[in-house]
Amino acid sequence: MAGGARDPGRSVTSRALAILGAFDAHQPRLTLTEIAERTGMALSTAHRLVGELEEWRALRRGADGRYQIGRRLWELGQLVPDPLQEVARPWLQELFGGTGENVHLAVRDGLEVLYVDKVYGKRAVPIVSRTGARLPMHPTGVGKALLAFEPGWFVSSYLSRPLERPTPHTITEPGRLARELTQVRAQGYATTHEEMTLGSCSAAAPVLAGDRPVAAVGIVVSSRRVRELPRLVDPLLAVAARIAGDYRAAVSRPFP
Amino acid sequence: MAGGARDPGRSVTSRALAILGAFDAHQPRLTLTEIAERTGMALSTAHRLVGELEEWRALRRGADGRYQIGRRLWELGQLVPDPLQEVARPWLQELFGGTGENVHLAVRDGLEVLYVDKVYGKRAVPIVSRTGARLPMHPTGVGKALLAFEPGWFVSSYLSRPLERPTPHTITEPGRLARELTQVRAQGYATTHEEMTLGSCSAAAPVLAGDRPVAAVGIVVSSRRVRELPRLVDPLLAVAARIAGDYRAAVSRPFP
Structure with missing residues (x-):
C-alpha cells in the first residue's frame, strides 16, 4: 500500500x-x-x-x-467506565427477583441495540440476547422503547431503510411502526410478540435521563404466557425509573 | 530500537x-x-x-x-468463549436469590484471583471485588478455596514469597496458611474474616472439574453478621457442585 x-x-x-x-x-x-x-x-x-x-x-x-x-x-473491556451498568445491575436483580423472569439492559449504538447486561435464572425461557450482542431496533422491545424516544429525524431515517424481518410477526411497514412508536411514547413502554424470536414476547421501558433515552430495560417471557405480560409492566416501569434516578445521581458526581 | x-x-x-x-x-x-x-x-x-x-x-x-x-x-471481550461463566450465572443467581447475599465467581490467573462475575442487590454489603478485578489469593475466600486445591508445589511456591497484608487480620505466616489450606481442602470450603477488607467476611467453595479447581464461588457478608456465615455454607457447596456438573457437561460437548 x-x-x-x-x-x-x-x-x-x-x-x-x-x-x-x-x-x-x-x-x-x-x-x-x-x-x-x-x-x-x-x-x-x-x-x-x-x-x-x-x-x-x-x-x-x-x-x-x-x-x-x-x-x-x-x-x-471491563475498564470501560459505565456508570449505567453499575447503577442498573442491582435494579435488574430486583426485577428478576420480584418477577422470576429474564431481564436485560440494552443501549442504542448506531441503528442497533447493544445488550449490555442480562439477569437470568434456571427456570426462565431462554433468550436470544447475549451480553455484547447487537440486534436491530424495530423487532425488539428494548429497541422500540429506545426508538420511540429518539428525535423525529432519527426515527424517520431509521424507518426509511429496508427493515429486517427475523420472523413472520416482525412489523416492517413504516407507517404501522411509526404509529406504534407514538403509542410507546405515550404509554411509556413497548411490547413485542414473537417479532424477534418465535416463542418469546417482551415488554421494555426506556431509562430516561432528562428526555434522552440512555438505555432500555426489557423483560422476556414465553409467548405461551403472553397474558402475564401486563402484570410485569408496573415493576418494569418502576425499575426503569429507579435506574434513571441512580444514573442521574451517578453522572452528576465529579470524577473519582 | x-x-x-x-x-x-x-x-x-x-x-x-x-x-x-x-x-x-x-x-x-x-x-x-x-x-x-x-x-x-x-x-x-x-x-x-x-x-x-x-x-x-x-x-x-x-x-x-x-x-x-x-x-x-x-x-x-464479550467474545471470549467462556462456558464457565455461561453455566455459572444462573446458579449464582439462585444463590443470591436464596440467601440475599452478594455472590461472586473467580478464577485463578497466575498468582492472583480474577473476578469474572458478581451478583449483588441493593441491600447487601458493598464488596471490593469488581468484575475484572484481580486480588491476591491468600486474603480472599475464593483465593483460599482455589489455592487449597492446587498441587503442593504450587502452594509451596505461592507461600514462599513475601505475602501482601491488606488488613491487620490477613494471615501471612506461611505455616499457619498451609495448615488452614489443609483444613479448607478437608472441609471443602474456605472462610475469611476481615482478611481482605475490614467489615467483611466471606465463605467460598471451589468448582472442581475432576480434582482440578476451575473456579471458586464466594459469598460475602458484613462482619457484623459473621455468625450467619455457617448457614450459608450448605447452599454455597450445593451451588458450587451444580456449576461443576453443568461445566463438565458443557465442556464435554463438541464445539458448536
Missing part, C-alpha cells in the same frame, strides 16, 4: 486492529487462513501479527487450533 | 498494545502525557498511536479530555 510505505506505523496498527475486528459473534473462532481471508492480508503478514497478538494474550489459540479473543481483552 | 529497525511491524504492534496495557483498574483514565510516561514512548509516537486506537474505538476520549478504554474492546 502507498499509505503503508509513507507511514508504516499507521498501516501496521490498523492491520493489527483489523485482525481483532475479524472476530465477531457469528465467527468467534477463526483459523489463520480465515483471518487472512477476512482481513485481506497475506498469510505471512497475518501469521506475524497474530503471533504478536497471541503473545500479548489479545488472542488465544484454542484446543481446536483456531484463534479466539483472549481474556486480556475481556479484562481491558 | 534495533529490533524495530529490523522488524518495524513488530515494534509498532507491540507499542499499540503497550498503550492499551497502560490502562488498568487503578488508572482507567489517562491523559496523553500519562500514556507516554507509562509506556516510555515519545509524546509524538503516543499521539499518533492513540489517534489510531481512538479512530478504531479501542480508546475513547472522555468529557474530561482523558482517554479511556472504548466500548469496542468491551464488545470484543
Whole structure:
C-alpha cells in the first residue's frame, strides 16, 4: 500500500486492529487462513501479527487450533467506565427477583441495540440476547422503547431503510411502526410478540435521563404466557425509573 | 530500537498494545502525557498511536479530555468463549436469590484471583471485588478455596514469597496458611474474616472439574453478621457442585 510505505506505523496498527475486528459473534473462532481471508492480508503478514497478538494474550489459540479473543481483552473491556451498568445491575436483580423472569439492559449504538447486561435464572425461557450482542431496533422491545424516544429525524431515517424481518410477526411497514412508536411514547413502554424470536414476547421501558433515552430495560417471557405480560409492566416501569434516578445521581458526581 | 529497525511491524504492534496495557483498574483514565510516561514512548509516537486506537474505538476520549478504554474492546471481550461463566450465572443467581447475599465467581490467573462475575442487590454489603478485578489469593475466600486445591508445589511456591497484608487480620505466616489450606481442602470450603477488607467476611467453595479447581464461588457478608456465615455454607457447596456438573457437561460437548 502507498499509505503503508509513507507511514508504516499507521498501516501496521490498523492491520493489527483489523485482525481483532475479524472476530465477531457469528465467527468467534477463526483459523489463520480465515483471518487472512477476512482481513485481506497475506498469510505471512497475518501469521506475524497474530503471533504478536497471541503473545500479548489479545488472542488465544484454542484446543481446536483456531484463534479466539483472549481474556486480556475481556479484562481491558471491563475498564470501560459505565456508570449505567453499575447503577442498573442491582435494579435488574430486583426485577428478576420480584418477577422470576429474564431481564436485560440494552443501549442504542448506531441503528442497533447493544445488550449490555442480562439477569437470568434456571427456570426462565431462554433468550436470544447475549451480553455484547447487537440486534436491530424495530423487532425488539428494548429497541422500540429506545426508538420511540429518539428525535423525529432519527426515527424517520431509521424507518426509511429496508427493515429486517427475523420472523413472520416482525412489523416492517413504516407507517404501522411509526404509529406504534407514538403509542410507546405515550404509554411509556413497548411490547413485542414473537417479532424477534418465535416463542418469546417482551415488554421494555426506556431509562430516561432528562428526555434522552440512555438505555432500555426489557423483560422476556414465553409467548405461551403472553397474558402475564401486563402484570410485569408496573415493576418494569418502576425499575426503569429507579435506574434513571441512580444514573442521574451517578453522572452528576465529579470524577473519582 | 534495533529490533524495530529490523522488524518495524513488530515494534509498532507491540507499542499499540503497550498503550492499551497502560490502562488498568487503578488508572482507567489517562491523559496523553500519562500514556507516554507509562509506556516510555515519545509524546509524538503516543499521539499518533492513540489517534489510531481512538479512530478504531479501542480508546475513547472522555468529557474530561482523558482517554479511556472504548466500548469496542468491551464488545470484543464479550467474545471470549467462556462456558464457565455461561453455566455459572444462573446458579449464582439462585444463590443470591436464596440467601440475599452478594455472590461472586473467580478464577485463578497466575498468582492472583480474577473476578469474572458478581451478583449483588441493593441491600447487601458493598464488596471490593469488581468484575475484572484481580486480588491476591491468600486474603480472599475464593483465593483460599482455589489455592487449597492446587498441587503442593504450587502452594509451596505461592507461600514462599513475601505475602501482601491488606488488613491487620490477613494471615501471612506461611505455616499457619498451609495448615488452614489443609483444613479448607478437608472441609471443602474456605472462610475469611476481615482478611481482605475490614467489615467483611466471606465463605467460598471451589468448582472442581475432576480434582482440578476451575473456579471458586464466594459469598460475602458484613462482619457484623459473621455468625450467619455457617448457614450459608450448605447452599454455597450445593451451588458450587451444580456449576461443576453443568461445566463438565458443557465442556464435554463438541464445539458448536
